[in-house]
Amino acid sequence: MILVNEEPLDWRAGMTVRDVLSARNYRFPLLVIHVNGALVQKQDYDTTTIPDGAVVKVIHLISGG
């Protein structure tokens, strides 16, 4: 189990940042993502794996019209 924006999500081995975004249907392109406090750059979403028990913060930089 991991926490994504303070809500639980089932964890599986090899789970990447991209998998988390898909699981949560997070489609907005302007994101700031931290895994256990460490910033993940956009180009690393496919290759950064998430450890079990991780705390993932996905900040959407969207502020309406």
Next chain:
Amino acid sequence: MSQLVFDPSKVMDFDYTRRTEYLEGLEAIQAAHKVLKEITYTPSLPDKGYTNRTLYVNVGSLEVKEKPVTQQMKDVFIGGRGFGLFHLWNAVKPTTRWNDPENEIIISPGPVAGMTQYAGTGKSLVVSLSPQTDIPIDSNVGGFYGPLLKFSGFDALELQGKSDKDIILFIDGVKGIIRIEEAPTDPVDSHVLAEVLTHMYAENEKDLPNISVVSTGAAAEHSLIGMLNFSFYDRRRKCVRFKQAGRGGIGTVFRDKRIRALVVRGPKVAGDLNHPADPETIAKTGIKYHKEIRENDGSQCMMRRNGTAHIVEIMDAYDLLPVHNFQYGSHPDVHKIDSSYWQQRCTQHTVDGCWYGCSMACAKGADGLVLKTGPYKGDMVTVDGPEYENAAGLGSNCGVFDPDYLLELNFYCDTYGICTITYGTLTAFVMECYQRGILNKSRTGGLEMTWGNAEADLEMMHQMARGEGFGKIAGLGVKKMKEHFIKNGWGDPQLINDIGMENKGLEYSQYMSKESLAQQGGYALTNKGPQHDEAWLIFMDMVNKQLPTFEDKAEALYYFPLFRTWFGLNGFCKLPWNDVVPANNSEQPEAHKVPEHVQNYVDLFSATTGIKISKEDLIVQSAKVYNFQRVFNIRMGKGLRLHDAAPYRSLGPVTKEEYESRAERYDQQIITEMGLDPAGKSTEEKMALHREWRTGRFSQLMDSVYTRRGWTLDGVPTLARLKELGLDAFPEVVEVVKQHL
């Protein structure tokens, strides 16, 4: 996460230079004009962003005079919305209503407006007493009028009085002429009128971009929701286009004064007309930003390609798109009106901006639309947008997913002078009333206002423009419709009040706030009413979970309304702030504030005016105007806690089907938020629990926000807060507050 990929082969092939022309008869229209007053004046360009003059025109008495812009005005009110509120305060009494002669319309662009080196610098703010809310309304708008007004010599235009005949106010900022003309035979609707007047007042073809027209249309004469179109000449399309000062019915005030149009002819725009204190800093900041847009926009929001409509599918994916009068947050047909469609439908090979130098260029245009209904049936027109608010308000919120009908609704709103946001929300309310039997065919005069019935929707709009039938009732807006329906005994008053999405008399804009307490406050705890330009906190609160406590939410509802107010004091557009961000933004502390861009704004203000400010000063500048506006509301008999009340639809599920459509979410909240067990409870019982919980925490939010803002728990700014902001220098302001402490 998916990034929309642009495929040029899918862009529909419309000839963007073809459209119906309306210039036949121009000479006869011009010949019918009669000069009522003409004066000469000395044009001047700004010095460090200010011309230091206001132009006052009384359209009733025909008095025309210049008024000085004082140092105190600049220190306290900055410009734009601040100048508008200052002039309006001095013009009206607590008893003044929107259609009294002393009510004013003030247009002011702000000291930075007209800059061409940075994106989004062509905005004006329009301020008046609103026919919908009976308090000041401020509406920000692009187009050329505001900057050209300033480059003609005026920081603000103050319009007062009421004419007994249709008039045009022409300002020739090149020759130094101000003329009031009777205009007895001019066209009524904006797309015809602005085209005619642009060609009438331009001296030749090259002069067309130096003309800007402010106008409205037929519906502004018969409704309370009229808006103003501010024109800009599109050189590539060779046509006149518009941006709108939409909210609050200022177009209705405009026609009540019998103003047909305002026309300005400014000097040819160049990069140095503001005569800024530090042009090098402005140039350097602009170059850096343009590079950022060029390099990042394609992989970020794609504003240059899609405009604000890029968030239609985003809102749908997060269950935040208003569907069927804000009942639901998504719909399976949204793909028909999302940005993948508009990207193909809007002309793409030309840069679309509403002011010079805007590299964000989000003003999209859909060319080649042949109208199916109304007085212009069969005409081929260009439609501006649709922007997100139009797609959501006229589209999903009313169940309209046919893009051609959506464009036609958008077009007629614009040319008739109707606010698209207001029209979308009031039509969604009408449709839900029809669904629930509050309305029926006999009560609507035969209109079948079912979800998605775009033909009935358009007919209601045409009725509004003609001042006939049910369209005239709808044109009163949601608040007065609610009162009308309840008075006639057409339905349960609580249900009608719950589903009518207005606060202070203004209709909600197009975002679902049910699951974001901070956004509920972002809408209802505003000065002018529920428009998202004060605070848009849905993602910070609901998705990002950045605002877990009441104090966190209150801090956001302190900072962001003040930060965003500042754009409207200076002539900035909000969009370039955070619809693109620097590549390294994610590495910055408080990335959600886009700190590099905040610094850009600090630098641009300082470089224009020569007044050095910090990012903290920026917030203080706004706080002065924001608190002044709150006191202004109190002075007009509103502005207290009871006036910040929100309709329950904005807080939670009103109906059984609404609850059951998201039962898992709501049941879970009963467990986690209320500590109760939903098992064995009926839907009605669970809804009652939600209502108690949701209204209770909204009330708690009000306490937290008022405290953070330095207000009493009744929403009144304290004397200490006024003193801190220097507003105690205005005895009238202090007197208003003292009566409520």
